[in-house]
Amino acid sequence: MHSPPQQPHRNGETTPYPIPNHPFHSTVSLRKLRRFNYLILVFRIASFSFSLASFIFMLSTSRGPNSPRWYHFDAFRLVVGANAIVALYSLFEMVASVWEISRGATVFSEVLQVWFDFGHDQVFAYLLLSADSAGTALARVLKGRDTCTAWNAFCIQADVAIALGFIGFLFLGFSSLLSGFRVACFIIKGSRFHL
Template structure:
């Protein structure tokens, strides 16, 4: 049975470079796994904080923040599990091209959704506790602090997804150039 694209690239890389190449592959998978877990933690915490403030949830931007961060948390949990699988086994759950484009496209889409939700909620959170808005005066300082932290964690979730999108974008570019998600082996002279 002939080797698939990634198998051929892995065999060539193993011939040329040996064990350090396997370590680089694992390091790349672990970096992506850490970014996924960080996005999961930030977005789950943002969703939990947004859900605990009933007065703020009466406003559409905070409901959007709650929904977006909950969706990003579920996606990040799935991707963290897929990343753990890849780090442990060295293979992707889906066929390699499908997994690469799935990761890259969804990282961008969900990242921008998290950014939009945090930005809209930040605009309303800026008036929290201010004299100009009735809902801000009714919240109190502790609730305003929860709203501010939820918005900040929403932005953090976006930042981790944006970094993951950079890594997955690099992997897609490597795949398009070499037929594998890994860098081509450097020539040894």
């Protein structure tokens, strides 16, 4: 990228390149800030990919007309729903992250953005973990019953979908640590950057 080096902005939503707060920011600090934003983007992409994969895997578990279906089981419905929500949310956050890296400004106002990110990261991480744990418990119960004897492929694919959901949760959890740190920076210093 040959764009000019980005500076941290307090209220970047109105002008893409406002006057920086700290005109003498060292290039080391700028590099660190940029690395922080790229790290968030990587976590968003990973959590989007894994939750979307989990969603698709669970949706395509049915084998033939008599096969059991995911919507016959409460916990699997929860897995599908939670992964769909997280995939959509991560897609939005990916766009927001790219926007922030390319324009140096948040999509919403800074205060709204940091709280929006952190709040949703926390709630959706707990939601996804809860859904996947419930799915695991159900999958374990099914293992000892006729369903998995007659339809082994269904059970294996459900297991894979749940495992993918757990990986998606891991990346969402990492994102929530970083967005939590940005909230704390905002509370303490009035800016989402700590450098």
